[in-house]
Amino acid sequence: MLLTSRRLRAALLVAASAALVAAVLPGPEPLGIGDPLFPHLGNPGYDVLTYDIAFTYRANSKPLDAVTKIDARATKHLERINLDFTSGTVRAVEVNGGSAEFTTAGEDLVITPRQAVDAGTPLAITVTHTSDPKGGGAGGWVRTADGLAMANQADAAHRVFPCNDHPADKAFFTFRVTAPAGLTAVANGLPVPALRGGAKAAARTWVYRTRHPMATELAQVSIGKSAVLRREGPHGLPLRDVVPTAQRARLEPWLRKTPAHITWMEKKVGRYPFETYGVLMAQAETGFALETQTLSLFEMSMFTDTRYPKWYVESVMVHELAHQWFGNSVTPRTWSDLWLNEGHATWYGSLWAEEHAKQSLEEQMREAYAQSDGWRAAGGPPAAPKPAAPGQQLGLFRPIVYDGSALVLYALRQEIGKDAFETLERAWVAEHRDGTATTADFTALAQRVSGRDLTGFFKGWLYGAKTPRMPGHPDWRSEAPSSRRNAAPAKH
Known part of the structure; x- marks a missing residue:
């Protein structure tokens, strides 16, 4: 091909400009937003508004083909864009309609668009990639007996799809899941119409969309030989549970308890905050239950293993339900604020056990107090936890953030009395609904509601190396840990 001299000069200028940019930009590197517990988690420079994620599933041993579309807004001038992503192969990237160069650095996908993105402008990113269920065993996809589910807490969503994987950046989600005939796909939110194909179609596409913003760690997609059981909750709330089809009759006695659990929680803290709720019972060994938004994940064995007392199983169900208010609707701004999630969920699970199973709350708290100094020494105080060991992020979920919180x-x-405390709880979830909040936000609200200066109280209880004296119980002592608690799946 021949170029005219004018075109040649223009081409040379473009090449020179590209070379200058390449010379000025530093090498690709993993970035983070400064979370002290996860220094490379999240990415600066943009705010995600929506995710639209399409998965094509064939078997739980094979990578899924996927396309992740992200609509965001740049918050600063960006020559490069970092997304959190690993455990998949990236095939192509587009930014604002044009193809873009990409590479990896650590667990970041580093994108160089053709043109820099100015602060305040829209940012549309499309990543064509795979999503590998064998992602290294550090969370993300969970392989079940008949398919897949997700367990992304704390930092594993980016092992499933490219994202800004930090709870500080919540967004709306759409999931489009194509699976072979005979399988059912369910995800966060409510179903929306999708093309089913003909009567003999080999596959079906399922589409779900959230009506409220969600943190990446709370995303859920379930694929398997599942039954979706529907019922009505308080105020006409649509409930849907997802269980192995062959086990639906056996599990129904547990599933029918959810409406009463929601009614009880609403009496404590106010209206349920989302568009739907349900329980996902997976045939998998996770070692925990997880509060994925609108569809909490549980091991099915928790409901079929008779070693667990029935009251305990229900208290775990209430624990994960309580997270829909505390952690999901009101999301921690940093991972050091995790105590606000787990402390509240543990609190309401314990309170339910006292009111419905005669499990004394005071005795539960006295036992926790006895172990509290040991928990603080091992994991740090509730609002300043020690980082987990490298590669063991679930180590952050220690007893101090549960019973200790x-x-x-x-x-x-x-300290402030039952009435003020209950007013505080309702105000907390109402004022911060669909948002993020910090420990400082909670302590400020507690002072405003109680009309008292609680600076010293919170300094000791949230940040002290030793557990302060318990108001009203000066005789309580912290001593060697007890082994009285039943061994059971952890609650997240």
């Missing part, structure tokens, strides 16, 4: 709430109720 519920103990903080018990102490606060002792």
Whole structure:
């Protein structure tokens, strides 16, 4: 091909400009938003508004073909764009309609668009990639007996799809899941119409969309030989549970308990915050239950293993339900604020056990107090937890953020009184609904509601190396840990 001299000069200028940019830009590197517990998690420079994620599933041992579309807004001038992503192969990237160069650095996908993106402008990113269910065993996809489910907490969503994988950046989600005939796909939110294909179609595409923003760690997609059981909750709330088809009759006695659990929680803290709720019972060994938004994940064995007392199983169901308010609707701004999630969920699970199964809350809190100093020494105080060991992010979920943090709430109720405490709880989930919040936000609200200066109280209870004296119980002592609790799947 021949170029005219004018075209040649223009081409040379473009090449020179590209070379200058390449010379000025530093080498690709993993970035983060400064979370002290996860320094490379999240990415600066943009705010995600929506995710639209399409998966094509063939078998739980094979990578899924996927396309992730992200609509965002740049918050600063961007020559490069970092997304969190690993455990998949990237095939192509587009930014604002044009193809873009990409590479990887650490667990980041580093994108160089043809043109820099200015602050305040829309940012549309499309990544064509695979999503590998064998992603290294560090969370993300969970392979079940008949398909897949997701367990992305704390930092594993980016092992499934490219994203800004930090709870500080919530967004709306759409999931489009294509699976072979005979399988059912369910995801966060409510179903929307999709093409089913003909009566003999080999596959079907299922589409779900959230009506409220969601953190990436709370995403859920279930694919398997599942039955979706529907019922009505309080105020006409649509409930849907997802269980192995062959086990639906056996599990129904547990599933029918959810409407009463929601009614009980609403009496404590106010209206359920989302468009639907349900329980996903997976045939998998996860070692935990997880509060994925609108569809909480449980091991099916938790409901079929008779070693677990029935009251305990229900208290775990309430624990994950309580997270829909505390952690999902009101999301921690940093991972150091995790105690607000787990402390509250543990609190309401324990309170339910007292009111419905005669499990004394005071005795539960006294036992937690006895172990609290040991928990603080091992994991740090509730609002300043020690980082997990490298590659062991679930190590962040220690007893201090569960019973040790519920103990903080018990102490606060002792300090300000039951009425003020209940007012605080309702105000907290109402004022921060669909948003993110910090420990400082909670302590400020507690002072405003109680009309008291609680600076010293919170300094000791949230940040102290030793557990302060319990208001109303000066005789309580922290001593060697007890082994009285039943061994059971952890609650997230």
